[in-house]
Amino acid sequence: xxxxxxxxxxxxxxxxxxxxxxxxxxxxxxxxxxxxxxxxxxxxxxxxxxxxxxxxxxxxxxxxxxxxxxxxxxxxxxxxxxxxxxxxxxxxxxxxxxxxxxxxxxxxxxxxxxxxxxxxxxxxxxxxxxxxxxxxxxxxxxxxxxxxxxxxxxxxxxxxxxxxxxxxxxxxxxxxxxxxxxxxxxxxxxxxxxxxxxxxxxxxxxxxxxxxxxxxxxxxxxxxxxxxxxxxxxxxxxxxxxxxxxxxxxxxxxxx
Amino acid sequence: xxxxxxxxxxxxxxxxxxxxxxxxxxxxxxxxxxxxxxxxxxxxxxxxxxxxxxxxxxxxxxxxxxxxxxxxxxxxxxxxxxxxxxxxxxxxxxxxxxxxxxxxxxxxxxxxxxxxxxxxxxxxxxxxxxxxxxxxxxxxxxxxxxxxxxxxxxxxxxxxxxxxxxxxxxxxxxxxxxxxxxxxxxxxxxxxxxxxxxxxxxxxxxxxxxxxxxxxxxxxxxxxxxxxxxxxxxxxxxxxxxxxxxxxxxxxxxxxxxxxxxxxxxxxxxxxxxxxxxxxxxxxxxxxxxxxxxxxxxxxxxxxxxxxxxxxxxx
Numbered sequence: 001x002x003x004x005x006x007x008x009x010x011x012x013x014x015x016x017x018x019x020x021x022x023x024x025x026x027x028x029x030x031x032x033x034x035x036x037x038x039x040x041x042x043x044x045x046x047x048x049x050x051x052x053x054x055x056x057x058x059x060x061x062x063x064x065x066x067x068x069x070x071x072x073x074x075x076x077x078x079x080x081x082x083x084x085x086x087x088x089x090x091x092x093x094x095x096x097x098x099x100x101x102x103x104x105x106x107x108x109x110x111x112x113x114x115x116x117x118x119x120x121x122x123x124x125x126x127x128x129x130x131x132x133x134x135x136x137x138x139x140x141x142x143x144x145x146x147x148x149x150x151x152x153x154x155x156x157x158x159x160x161x162x163x164x165x166x167x168x169x170x171x172x173x174x175x176x177x178x179x180x181x182x183x184x185x186x187x188x189x190x191x192x193x194x195x196x197x198x199x200x201x202x203x204x205x206x207x208x209x210x211x212x213x214x215x216x217x218x219x220x221x222x223x224x225x226x227x228x229x230x231x232x233x234x235x236x237x238x239x240x241x242x243x244x245x246x247x248x249x250x251x252x253x254x255x256x
Numbered sequence: 257x258x259x260x261x262x263x264x265x266x267x268x269x270x271x272x273x274x275x276x277x278x279x280x281x282x283x284x285x286x287x288x289x290x291x292x293x294x295x296x297x298x299x300x301x302x303x304x305x306x307x308x309x310x311x312x313x314x315x316x317x318x319x320x321x322x323x324x325x326x327x328x329x330x331x332x333x334x335x336x337x338x339x340x341x342x343x344x345x346x347x348x349x350x351x352x353x354x355x356x357x358x359x360x361x362x363x364x365x366x367x368x369x370x371x372x373x374x375x376x377x378x379x380x381x382x383x384x385x386x387x388x389x390x391x392x393x394x395x396x397x398x399x400x401x402x403x404x405x406x407x408x409x410x411x412x413x414x415x416x417x418x419x420x421x422x423x424x425x426x427x428x429x430x431x432x433x434x435x436x437x438x439x440x441x442x443x444x445x446x447x448x449x450x451x452x453x454x455x456x457x458x459x460x461x462x463x464x465x466x467x468x469x470x471x472x473x474x475x476x477x478x479x480x481x482x483x484x485x486x487x488x489x490x491x492x493x494x495x496x497x498x499x500x501x502x503x504x505x506x507x508x509x510x511x512x513x514x515x516x517x518x519x520x521x522x523x524x525x526x527x528x529x530x531x532x533x534x535x536x537x538x539x540x541x542x543x544x545x546x547x548x549x550x551x552x553x554x555x556x557x558x559x560x561x562x563x564x565x566x567x568x569x570x571x
Contacts, residue, residue: 012372012410017333018365026362033350101344105356105405108311109363110336255313256344 023111027119032126035093041131044085048135051081055139066144071219073143074153077136078209082157083164083186085132090124090168091178094250098173101256108255114247117169121243124165133157152216159235160209166239167205170246173253195223208234265289265413265444266310270319273305280305282468283319288446292439294455294476295448297465303448304343306465307417310446311340323413336364339406343417345398349391353377353401354384357408364409376404379434381427395422403431407438414438416447420454432457487511488533492540493553497524503543504528509535523552 058069094116097103106116133154140153167185171178194204201207201223210224211231226234264287273281281302297303308314309321312328312335320327326334347356357376361369377384380400390401399422406414416435420428435458439445449455455462455476462479464472472479494500501513509532518524530536537554544551 012361012366012368012375012408017336018363023363026359030348030351030359034348100346101342102346102348104313104340104342104344105348105360106363108313108335108338108340109360110332110334110365111363112332254315255308256342 017110020111020115024115024119027106027116028122028126031093031120031123034096035089035123036127040088040092044088044128044131047081047085048132051077051132052135052139052142055142059143067146067149067217068219070140070144070146070149071152071213071217071221074136074140074149074156074213075210075221078156078160078213079191079206080186081136082128082132082160083190083206084183085128086124086161086164087168087171087179087182087186089127090120090165091172091182093120093123093169093172095172095176095178098253098256099176104255107250107253112247113250114243117173117243117247117250120169120172121165121239124169125161128161128165129158133161146217148217152213155216155232156209156212159212159232160205163205163209163235163239166242166246170242170249173246173250198223198225205235205238208232264322265324266446267322268306268310268319269321271306271309271316271321272318273302273309273314273316279468281309281316284465284468284470285319286463286470286473288444288461288463290439290442290444292435292445292447292458292460294458294460294462295446295465296450296452296455296462296479297448297471298450301450301465302468303450303465304417305468307340307415307446307448311338311415336409337412339409339411339414341399341402341406341416341419345395347390347398347401349389351390352387353382353390353393353397353404354386356390356401357384357405360405361408366409369408372408372410373404376408377401379407380404381430396424396427399423400427400431403434412443414443414445416445418448418450420449420451428454487529487531488536489557490528490530490533490536491516491525491553491555491557492528492551493523493525494544494547494549494551495523496547496549497526499547500544500549501526503547504540507536507539507543508532525553527557 055073058073061069094103097106136157137150137153141150168178168182171182175181190204190206194200194207207223208226208231210221211226212228213219214221214224215228215231267287268284271281271284272279284306295303295306305314309316310323310328312323315329323334324337328334328338351359354373354377358369358373361372366372374384380403382397382400382404390398393401399419403416403419406416420431423431435445435447439460447458460476462472462474462476463470464479492500492504497515501515504510504526505513509530511529511531514527516525516527528536533556540554541551
């Protein structure tokens with residue numbers, strides 16, 4: 001056996017179990033680096049840029065009601081751009097590892113699966129907030145600088161990112177082809193089925209986030225009639241439930 | 257396996273696994289202890305599935321597997337004592353070899369992950385200061401990184417799925433020596449391979465798997481003898497077909513002969529089934545001489561590993 005410069009000659013000492021704080025931090029950094037491919041960053045970055053251009057176009061339109069136009073702009077982004085961006089990263093963050101077989105290097109460690117799932121959720125939120133949410137909030141300010149609108153865009157967007165990230169990380173673990181399943185959820189379920197009536201609305205994350213927007217700007221939005229507290233708490237609970245399910249699912253999954 | 261029964265570090269009890277209608281592993285039972293054990297079988301025999309079951313990566317559909325007395329699927333603490341080299345090449349692309357191995361150490365709860373990573377990379381003769389991503393590495397280098405991450409936690413159980421793939425002869429020799437040393441230190445090392453000569457170099461106990469079943473177990477030499485004792489089929493191409501066949505039928509160890517008539521420019525052949533291939537090879541020249549014939553070809557028809565495994569399964 002050869003020994004390199006600076007290499008210890010003794011076998012490593014192993015703790016009884018890994019410290020979860022450093023493990024979480026290491027996994028978070030790893031997943032963040034892994035999921036940030038050039039293609040994804042460019043595609044979603046371009047969509048965010050398109051959103052800013054749209055805001056400029058809205059701001060230049062005439063006749064012009066800034067608050068109403070601003071609420072409509074944020075509402076549109078919460079319904080499409082934010083969930084799509086979260087889907088692209090959230091479904092891939094662990095889904096990619098399952099697809100290429102490298103999940104074994106996380107799974108076969110003395111680490112509970114909820115740590116992997118939580119790190120994946122945190123990585124997804126970390127990417128989408130600066131890449132999409134910040135441009136959307138900035139674009140909203142181009143339309144109207146009213147503090148209640150900016151605050152609603154930031155809070156609603158943040159809750160949407162957190163909620164959708166939970167759902168789409170779970171989809172990435174549950175389904176081999178999570179992207180089409182996620183699009184079905186966004187376009188068919190949230191966009192069509194959930195707008196069918198008040199009961200169906202309760203099953204769409206979008207309705208809760210819309211309620212944040214409506215309540216904070218004192219604007220009436222169709223199918224957004226929950227309280228501010230419900231608008232914040234329900235998406236976070238949904239995310240938590242989705243992550244819990246994802247952890248259990250990951251613990252029972254067949255690893256290549 | 258007598259040595260294994262005293263301290264079973266790995267135990268499979270009537271373990272079966274199927275995917276839809278395909279039976280990947282069928283009713284496999286064995287117990288193995290410290291030392292190197294080779295899992296030998298042709299491609300598609302179920303070796304990787306069996307290794308995945310042993311590590312808890314996939315649950316058996318029937319039966320059970322235990323690692324150090326625990327169910328690796330449910331007891332995550334036992335995973336700290338397992339090191340695995342999986343068959344797939346993919347690793348975390350964004351990382352260097354050092355970062356990859358250090359991460360493995362950290363996740364295992366190693367006290368000094370960086371130091372352990374340097375130690376493990378050193379074992380496989382890789383430079384821990386190399387700043388290149390592992391995506392730029394050759395297949396052989398990637399294999400060595402995978403071995404390093406499997407050893408970084410100083411595991412009691414080392415599971416290696418075709419670990420020598422893509423390595424040059426010197427590196428093969430080095431890793432075979434390393435695995436042997438790990439076995440001598442009291443670790444349970446299980447190595448899969450479809451290459452008979454490779455397994456011979458491990459000089460170890462062998463589990464032969466074919467068509468998902470455990471076809472044979474024991475010392476490598478005993479398995480090798482068993483393989484050599486099976487009936488062999490040999491083609492003898494000659495210019496005097498019937499005369500040679502008459503001589504060969506009375507040769508010792510010959511079970512049957514069959515004629516293959518000449519076609520076009522190709523001479524005919526006698527297909528011989530024999531229980532003793534070496535003896536037959538020694539006697540075939542004399543038989544040709546007695547028949548006043550010229551031998552154009554003497555070649556085995558079933559010396560490939562697949563036919564050996566088929567024989568073991570069919571016994």
